[in-house]
Amino acid sequence: MSGGGNGHDPNAVTRRDWPVFVLSSHRAGSTLLRYLLDSHDELTCAPESKFIAGLEELAACPRTLAAFAGLGITADDVFAEVRTFTERIMGGYAGAMSKRRWIDKTPNYYRLTPFLDRLFAGQVLYIVLARHPLDCIASLERFWTQGGDADPDLARNAERHGTSRYGWSRYWLDVYERLAAFAASVPDRCTTITYEALVRAPEPTLAAVLQFIGERHQPDLAVKAFRERHTIGYGDPSIERAARLDAERVGKWSAWPRGEVDVLWDSVEPVAVRFGYERPSHHQTA
């Protein structure tokens, strides 16, 4: 775990109102994190919003910005208005949920970090959620055949790298290579957690996340998350069948042939080690 939030930031009052984005690949456990954070008294974590990727196509297009410039409207003006639009949508959702602050957890936004940072003029916090690459690959492989092909980002990856385990390893690499670089560029506004820490030690992991974003710790989130109602939307639907945190959903790749594990690991290793993951040992595989 890393990150600069320590509760002594002189801007803490302001930071407490900043939006928060959970950045991850698909199938990294972001829906679980969503349910946990959404159970906080002050926070709402919406289903995947997706639309901000469409706004990027509008606001970051050079031709669009040139057209605005012709009207005497600066790029900063454009971003300010797009931010207002976004905040009305997401803030409206938070208000409807009777919550004070919103969190977004759309996996596809890993590509949009420069846009998000500019959109909110740096007044935004990030939680990078990583998951063991081989577990993630195993889950992506299943998800692709269960509706994941409708997602534009996964479809793009499938077109580029295919839908084999190796293809998904390229996706994982792309996501976390970008996120590692981004996290390093804004260390005071980004914290990193792992799925494994979340399911094995939810209390301290959530406490650290909440402290980082300037919110009060609530020790009952891991229980409330599975009792409270959450809005239907894009995300992992399997969580609805869960009654509690499940620390056993790791290591399913251990039945894969050792040679394949080695090949996949070679593909992701340079980035995986940056998130604290180690090459699987021989006793972990078939």
Place this chain on the structure above:
Amino acid sequence: MRESAPAPADAAPGPAARERWPVFVLSCHRSGSTLLREVLAPHPRLACAPESGFIAGLQPFLDYPQALAALGTLGWQPDRVIRELRAMVERLMARHMHPLGKERWVDTTPGYVRHTALIDRLFDGEVLYVLFVRHPLDCVHALHASVVPSTRHGDPEIARCARQFGVGRHAWAQYWSEVHTRLAAFAASCLERTVVIRYEDLLSAPADVLRSMLTAIGERCPADLIAHASVRTSRIGARRSAAGDRTAADPWRAWPAAEIRALWSTVERVAEPLGYRGEP
């Protein structure tokens, strides 16, 4: 464990009075919309923007995969999203108008011909249109003389034209025909919100055309605006008739008669209802 999000509070603006509705000048490229913009520039209430272009960018946003469905899960159904987009567009245009001391905007982007459905939906019908047309062969001449068509042209509409119709006067004639077929169909769907004016009439009788157009959009026509328009249009009229023959005003008349006939046959179905004729 599931529920739908309740609809958030809707703070988007309510209906506006007709005299505050935005105005879109819809035209083919090289129809003279820049002249119309210059003529309207001194109007005390109207901010006649250079080609804005950005509204076309809203379409990719609305078409982005899963975006509208995701917004629906957040309690924002498509109509509410459109209202928010409208509010955003109006705030942006206010940033353009207010420094100029203007209250209402007139947009002259030719590329919007293909986005009339989006514009009408965006403003929920609270929008007026000026169809600004020019003799097809005159327009073809201007396009052929000043635009180098390419499938990689910076203007997506020109690039599309090059892809679809190729290059040369015949390609431009097909483009003109396509654009005005669209415009005629659209105008027929909202007659009470559309006024048609011709470039040639603006040159020959600017005062009448301006009064007619401004009345249609609910604006007064100040005397100094007419004086300004008369000066501006008379300069162009003088240039066009300087040589004293019809080919100076209408260069296409010097083209081979067979080519004129061929080009006219491409455009006549749409051109004649607009009052144009194509005799050499």
